[in-house]
Amino acid sequence: MYNPAMRIIYLKERDILFLFFISIIIIGTTLLFFPIAWQSDKEYTFVDSLFTAVSAVCVTGLSTVDIVGMTLFGKIVLLILIQVGGLGLITFSSMFLALPRKKLTLANTKIIQNYFTNEKIVDPKYIIKIVLRLTLTIELIGAFFLFFSFKKFDIPDPIFSSIFHSVSAFCNAGFSTIPGGLEIFRNQAFGSVTFMLLIVTGGMGFVVLQDIFDFICKRDVVLLLHTKIMLVSTLILIFSGCLLFYIFEFDNITFEGLTWSEKILPALFQSITTRTAGFNTINQGDMTMPSKAISLGLMLIGGGSGSTAGGIKVTTAFLILGVLVQGLNADKGLTVFKRKISSINLTKAGIFFGKAIIIVFMSILGILIAESFYGSKFTFMEITFESFSAIATVGLSLGITSDLSVISKLIIIFTMFAGRIGLFSLIIPVNEIKIDRIINYPEGEVLIG
Template sequence: MLLFQRLKERYKLSIYNLRNNVVIPLRIINIIISSIALLSIVYYHGFPKTQETREIIGLIIKASLLFYVIKYLIKITLNYSPIKFLKESWFEASILLLIVVDGLSYYLLNFRILEQIFLNLGFKNFTAYVDVFTQIYFFIIFALESGKASTRLTSLNINPSALLSLSFVVLITTGAALLMLPEMTTCGISMLDSLFTSTSACCVTGLSTVSTATYFTFKGKFLIMILIKLGGLNMLSFATFFATFHSSNTGLKYQSLIKDFFDADYISDTRKILFNILFYSIFIEVLGTILIYFSWNNDIQFKGIADKLFYSLFHSVSAFNNAGFSLFGNGLAENHVNLSYSTHFIIAILIILGGIGFYTLQDIFSLEKIRERRQKKWKKLQVNTKIILYSTLLLLVAGTVIFYLIENNKIMSGMSVFEKISTSFFQSVTTRTAGFNTIDIGSLSLPILLFMMMLMFIGASPGSTGGGIKTTTFFIIFKSVIATIKGHKQVVSYKSTISYNS
């Protein structure tokens, strides 16, 4: 045992100097190779390709993956605690192991394990998508590397709010540049239109100077969906998520940044909240995709199953992130789509779930919270959650009733009672935070337009994907007015006193 300890100490001493000499050059090489591979993928998807360019890009991606494998092995060798390092980077190790096994099986046995698996599952055209799967490998590893690199942002002397703003500037600029690539649009796009579309998608506003349905190719639409997703949750959240696969310690300043963005109560909550947020968002969007897929009106014409599935996914992501982008020329007011009321209802629910805030979702649906409330009967929903739920319900009901009363014999004349209620409810939901429409907004009367402006001003709830002054602010202003009228010196809600500093 003593001999083993001495050998271990000698080993650590021997790699100390080597470690310092290797780490920095390895980082530089990593940046260079990752940049070249990333630019190659951008070229692959953004420009017309020949067979020769396809092969060159394929070789670049494979070479970058080989480098990541070698780099990981070097890091294990130079680590003082290899076993601990493996445990902390298990996800990265699993992906790299899959790459190694798949590569060795191809070069030694002349067949791909993944290809055989997919063929057995019934996917007969897997070979045609080898390049895509290779790029997916790269993006997963690149995301992990970016997550680890993002933790170094704490060394910058920038406060969390400024860093969040900077991340949006980077995301918008990158999105605008990618949308200008030839393969993203059907007939090209100006820099101003590209910048506007990227900004609208990242900031989930839903405004557009060009038709999303006809102006963009499938690649362009897919990119807009990605920008909506990254903008809705903020790309720094994704960077933190991947960073946690590498290390459980992401830094207090970095956790403070996420705390500010998602309105967490404590810094210690951030990692747990982040995992829950990503789980909730992905689960809700996938479930929404499935429900929308089976709810489309049968008269709506799709090119095939894949096209219908993509439309369902796009509208699910757009709805949950309160973006308001649609792949139909007239939005949800398109012929036949405007009569798909079950689809409208599902999209409305997605908008509400995305608009009440992730911390509220966690308080309501977290298994830990549910278990705690069942075991401790006195334990209830947090006051903030109650305020958000009741203010949201009040605004939804008020919006539905007022829209129905004002537009009953106007734009909704000729509809059945059910259709009028459904349309009123949907417009009440989407007006505050999303921007979808099932009717011609330009044909609405002035009174309802003014009321809709008020709803848009209030917006969604704190820590959500929506904007506005927030429902909690509206609630506090409302309660403050009531308290002032009654002559009360304090604002009280649910047996809790609301501070005047709120």
């Protein structure tokens, strides 16, 4: 028999996720608001501290202030916020739900496993172990290789800087303590490739990484359908994006001074970083209009489910495109790699995409109204780019973030939070208790198109 109390308990468990992240944001905002976090005597507003904290926890990378001006204390706080945000909904939420009690409730397990495929039996505590082990290993390896690049360019405090940027890259945060960002690596292969590998690895998802590891190291292991879709889609997105950026930026100022072969590296980096990383080796504002439009699409798609990346996720985009191209089969599902995708998953993908579009539309509209009230001269593309970057938690900007009005900054804060944490909550069912229907209504027909 259906018990209403069960729904209340479940809702409370889901709300724990929000309370956890909001608590981290409040702590981060408070610490970043202290003068000890900044080197200069300039007074930073509460909104600036809140914006930076939300951007870090949501691993976005947008900032209303120059991160270079932070003290070591401020950078350490920022680093911790990025790490917590990057692992957030997978590990830290699991720990928050699991550690206070000896046994996980069914509701808690359902929340945690929403980030993992049902094709493998997963234990939440095992998830925590795998995520932490993979994360620390990859970040340490990344920091080791970045150290040599930073030494070459005489970047101050290369040890801390390499650790900071390795964490920021793997978590797809996009924060950089280097003046001018990563533009010094535009034509530097070793440093650029290290960053790209960290970004792609962090954006693939822990299920994919573990699955690939098992496939390589163990016998009789077949790749999951999710892994196959991720690998194929990611390769297509990376190399098609690289080709398009190479074509549209070939004679542009962004590739100035580079030979035809040297232009491949920044084009490849741009294709990878737009999918939620937020680092830049070229000035985003100097890109051609087609390149900016391509960046919007790549930002919206984002990375993999259960990863540190944002966006609507690669698999969501894959399923939506599959329905548009192939259509539904006789069972109202979709056939991919000789496997059937249920109509329930297709519906989830459609709802996820639709709500993301609604949020980004409301964000753009809100900023347009706010900035017109303040008499700002921002273009529609600049505002659209900013909103897409926020909803997809990318962090790339055409250079208007710090000049936005307070209202617009608050809108971006909400958009970042919705993109990182709010969208995930949409795929968590309110309850999974089936109630027998007493009344079955007749089907109706609606004209479409």
